[in-house]
Amino acid sequence: MLKIGANSGIEMHRWLTDLFPMNRSITGQGVRETLNYLKNILPDLNIISVASGEKVFDWNIPEEWVINEAWIKDLEGNVVVDFSKSNLHVVNYSTAIDEKLSFSELSKHLYFIKEQPSLIPYVTSYYKKHWGFCIEYERFKKLDKNQTYHAYIDAEHIYGELNFAELVIKGKSDKEMLISSYVCHPSMANNELSGPVVLTQLAKMLSDKDNYYTYRLILVPETIGAITYLSKNLPTLKMKTIGGFVLTCIGDEGGYSYLPSRAGNSMIDKVVRFYSNRTSKNIKQYSWLDRGSDERQFCAPGVDLPVCSLMRTKYGEYPEYHTSGDDLSFVTPAGLYGGLEFVVDVLNIVETNFTPIVNQLCEPQLGKRNLYPNLSIKENRNLNARLMLDILSISDGTKDIVDISIDLKEDYYTVRDLVTILERNKLIRRV
Amino acid sequence: MLKIGANSGIEMHRWLTDLFPMNRSITGQGVRETLNYLKNILPDLNIISVASGEKVFDWNIPEEWVINEAWIKDLEGNVVVDFSKSNLHVVNYSTAIDEKLSFSELSKHLYFIKEQPSLIPYVTSYYKKHWGFCIEYERFKKLDKNQTYHAYIDAEHIYGELNFAELVIKGKSDKEMLISSYVCHPSMANNELSGPVVLTQLAKMLSDKDNYYTYRLILVPETIGAITYLSKNLPTLKMKTIGGFVLTCIGDEGGYSYLPSRAGNSMIDKVVRFYSNRTSKNIKQYSWLDRGSDERQFCAPGVDLPVCSLMRTKYGEYPEYHTSGDDLSFVTPAGLYGGLEFVVDVLNIVETNFTPIVNQLCEPQLGKRNLYPNLSIKENRNLNARLMLDILSISDGTKDIVDISIDLKEDYYTVRDLVTILERNKLIRRV
Amino acid sequence: MLKIGANSGIEMHRWLTDLFPMNRSITGQGVRETLNYLKNILPDLNIISVASGEKVFDWNIPEEWVINEAWIKDLEGNVVVDFSKSNLHVVNYSTAIDEKLSFSELSKHLYFIKEQPSLIPYVTSYYKKHWGFCIEYERFKKLDKNQTYHAYIDAEHIYGELNFAELVIKGKSDKEMLISSYVCHPSMANNELSGPVVLTQLAKMLSDKDNYYTYRLILVPETIGAITYLSKNLPTLKMKTIGGFVLTCIGDEGGYSYLPSRAGNSMIDKVVRFYSNRTSKNIKQYSWLDRGSDERQFCAPGVDLPVCSLMRTKYGEYPEYHTSGDDLSFVTPAGLYGGLEFVVDVLNIVETNFTPIVNQLCEPQLGKRNLYPNLSIKENRNLNARLMLDILSISDGTKDIVDISIDLKEDYYTVRDLVTILERNKLIRRV
Helix, strand or coil: CCCCCCCHHHHHHHHHHHHCCCCCCCCCHHHHHHHHHHHHHCCCCEEEEEECCCEECCEECCCEEEEEEEEEEECCCCEEEECCCCHHHECECCCCEEEEEEHHHHHCCEECCCCCCCCCECCECCCCCCCCEECCHHHHHCCCCCCEEEEEEEEEEECCEEEEEEEEECCCCCCEEEEEEECCCCCCCHHHHHHHHHHHHHHHHHHCCCCCCEEEEEEECCCHHHHHHHHHHHHHHHHHEEEEEEECCCCCCCCEEEECCCCCCCHHHHHHHHHHHHCCCCEEECCHHHCCCCHHHHCCCCCCCCEEEEECCCCCCCCCCCECCCCCCCCCHHHHHHHHHHHHHHHHHHHHCCCEEECCCCCCCCHHHCCCCCCECCCCCCHHHHHHHHHHHHCECCCCHHHHHHHHCCCHHHHHHHHHHHHHCCCEEEC | CCCCCCCHHHHHHHHHHHHCCCCCCCCCHHHHHHHHHHHHHCCCCEEEEEECCCEECCEECCCEEEEEEEEEEECCCCEEEECCCCHHHECECCCCEEEEEEHHHHHCCEECCCCCCCCCECCECCCCCCCCEECCHHHHHHCCCCCEEEEEEEEEEECCEEEEEEEEECCCCCCEEEEEEECCCCCCCHHHHHHHHHHHHHHHHHHCCCCCCEEEEEEECCCHHHHHHHHHHHHHHHHHEEEEEEECCCCCCCCEEEECCCCCCCHHHHHHHHHHHHCCCCEEECCHHHCCCCHHHHCCCCCCCCEEEEECCCCCCCCCCCECCCCCCCCCHHHHHHHHHHHHHHHHHHHHCCCEEECCCCCCCCHHHCCCCCCECCCCCCHHHHHHHHHHHHCECCCCHHHHHHHHCCCHHHHHHHHHHHHHCCCEEEC | CCCCCCCHHHHHHHHHHHHCCCCCCCCCHHHHHHHHHHHHHCCCCEEEEEECCCEECCEECCCEEEEEEEEEEECCCCEEEECCCCHHHECECCCCEEEEEEHHHHHCCEECCCCCCCCCECCECCCCCCCCEECCHHHHHHCCCCCEEEEEEEEEEECCEEEEEEEEECCCCCCEEEEEEECCCCCCCHHHHHHHHHHHHHHHHHHCCCCCCEEEEEEECCCHHHHHHHHHHHHHHHHHEEEEEEECCCCCCCCEEEECCCCCCCHHHHHHHHHHHHCCCCEEECCHHHCCCCHHHHCCCCCCCCEEEEECCCCCCCCCCCECCCCCCCCCHHHHHHHHHHHHHHHHHHHHCCCEEECCCCCCCCHHHCCCCCCECCCCCCHHHHHHHHHHHHCECCCCHHHHHHHHCCCHHHHHHHHHHHHHCCCEEEC
């Protein structure tokens, strides 16, 4: 059983704080710095690169984005916006500019959110060349409409590579759980550094333990990284993956969220729903139509991997989402701890669940194994003995321990423990 | 897309008015006149005959009924009932009579409806030799119980043929829609001239257009004609028919009715139910146990064609049914137009519906095809782009456009148009 | 059709009264006396023995229990408890004892029910060697705590045999109904002499009649007897058994009970549920998890016979259960009669039910067979003719008469009679 260390939340928050300032994009130096930082924690993490321009399914690997400096000044040289203060200030993947522009020309390239006047929005333009700045609406309002401004972005797109990382932790079985998060968002904490740090803590725990399943953990740039990973690994993944999930937005202190796989009825969906019905955690269930992260690729028609998403407050559902408000105070040690706990609770069921089938015809004689009271008295009620007979009576090889717990309206671990006793007594075996 | 001409209702009512007086029965001159009239409108209509006596499944083709004159007179020569005033006055398929009878003897052969005293009932005796007159109860009450009457029917049953008509309109696909109505009822308008005239107008529209499916339209005497047609064509029909419906009672101004195929879950059933849930037309759904027309044969065990019935007010559910009250004023141009519209709306879905499947693994890059906004901003919501991704995400080859519209809770033609764009961009293909 | 004789209830109660005092256990003389008594009524009853020690699945045939005398006396020779007054007074299958014991030592071997102070409990210890007495709590309270008592049981366990009985009544079909009850309980009337006497009366009725199915009736010691029978007959039973039930607790005047087979959807389950929905008898439906008799073996995973349980008040649900209160007044002639009626009503459906399929394509011409009115008049409604067409319209070989009765919301025997007419007219045949 996975057990979470008491300081896990604080540790994850520390990693997240270190990673926060790095200037991530779908390609480039920021992704590499991020993955190298995590490789220090997980030495077996395998960092892989794919060259710019390579075709991956319907897409091509984009060039790397290099940005050195970016600002807007007025003609007196006063700095209006400075990329060095926040990497959200420049449209992610922006082209270069070095021009003096009237307010009206400049403002076509300024992005802000009127309803959140103190926050910088997160804007990207990966697949069309474009330059732009993102600023607080408060700051925008103070600009002089009659001024001329100097917009300067020292950036280029160069032939390079796309990077992602993979860690395979071998278990007793070749069958795999696929766990994924993404590393392309710049300075935002819940979306998306909570996912990578929870995945990293989980990887440490799984590495320290003998697991039944093999775990494949991947950290990729969202969308293009997942597509790249699938284009390189699909036959293996289809053969081995028995379940999995995307980890995202999993460090805030809101409720919990589950977004099903497209099929909706895979093993992992069953386990998460079962857990949701029985935990004190309040887990909101979304539908496939609410999807928005890499499950879009993992569950696409023809890909069809049994992968759902586990979150605390879902992307798009909190006001700080995709703004500078998604910061180091929005994600907390307790929030990360709770997110990890959700994941670990689910995995502990996945790891211990199996499908028993009886080893003999008719009821076995439990009494001679000291599993049943030998004296039959009317009021005598040995609940565990009765429960063992109930388990035996429905262990026909079509139901796993989760199903049996549902049928018998019993606690999962109570049933699991009795199944273990029956297995030890050779009265059932695993299908 | 089928589009209904503004004058269609008036035109159908004109045809119906012309056809109304013809003396139809299951065989004979009235059927031939009716089919020849319609062949003037549909030159490709193929009129087929089968000789009296031929065995068709459990039945035999009946002889032709010839009737020249029929009346009842009192002994002073006053005409009490005259077939030339209404062909409903004689029991359809009646044998000959020429006798003077007491009131009490005569009255054994008189049919009337006490509850509808001003209407002539429609009575038939096809499969047992019998003579009789049908009269208004008002008229019956005025008969003198002490009189002797002269009953005269100049009729005979001769070796001849049973006639029916067929029109096959070739489409892009060999798969067929089977549309049927019947031509054995004498002077009644809704049941049953509304069916043949709506079928005829539909045939004109289908002939003027390139269709996806092949359409097989048939006009048969009810029951024996449908059985005859099936006995001649069953292997072809079973191989080719993907859906169909019986058109009957489809010219009044009441609501709309749908009676499912026996299986109840065929493509045509799904389309009609989908349409019913979304149209402003009020469509009442009946059950198979309410059946009463030629779907009885098309859906019989072993025949099992996917054929339902489309109606306005269902047979048996309006008081004028099977009486002289079902006349040229009960059926109106607007009623026929609405009936045709129901049929056309359903066929437009059938014709445009298909099952898409994606052409690539993972989400395609919509941006490079100008189908998706390239700038990603939080509040940016391109609904069509999102809907296209939703469609792609569930187009796994198991759902047709109707299913997808239901899943996405979207309008059928909105989905259909986006599917068409995706098909044009080679992002999906037809299964 | 099985018909119950008016005196059946009285006769069953007489047999039960004769059988009541015999000292039954899972093996030994009491079982043989019981089976021999019933063989006098059913001469074809086949009594079978299996030697002690033989392995049957996970179990071994136990030794025979022989008991001659048993009592507790005080040191003055006053009899406190005497086995000859009630065979419930000694723990069933008890070992021998002949010792003088203090009250506190003795009381470790005394069983009573505080809440039912006037009743002797029924206690067994088949699979662990143990001695003990069962007494009324009233009697226990009167014992002198300072006395010494003489406990005496003259009993032994000897190498012998286990006995059970089988009666196979051949029917037209080789397919079998399996009906079971058990004969291991000593002097208790509902649980368990009601089952054997109702089974015996049913056997007499089935023997006097030509049946469609073959009936296999068995009387076995509970659990070990059923396991023994299955270990000897499983391949035959799996090949032939199309349904069956355990009869137990079927002679009281409470309501009626049905406990489904493990699969829950077998033919016998369908018939009992159908009957339950339509009878005036109040039949309570239990779940598989409430099981407690030999259906535990018949329905065990891998055995999987379609066997349910039919009862009046279920075991464990009446206060007299497993005490001396379950006596000759708790079970009545009327109670037994009602139990038999429940069983017979179910069997009459099983025996007459079959799956019809039409013999021709399209509707047959009922008129020429005088099954349909030849004159078609609007208000003419021949309900049987309409019902025959309804039956023909859904007799596609997938529905039996029970299913058709449910679909048409019609009485079973009404439908059955019309199906018989259609079969006689060669319009349908049996699948």
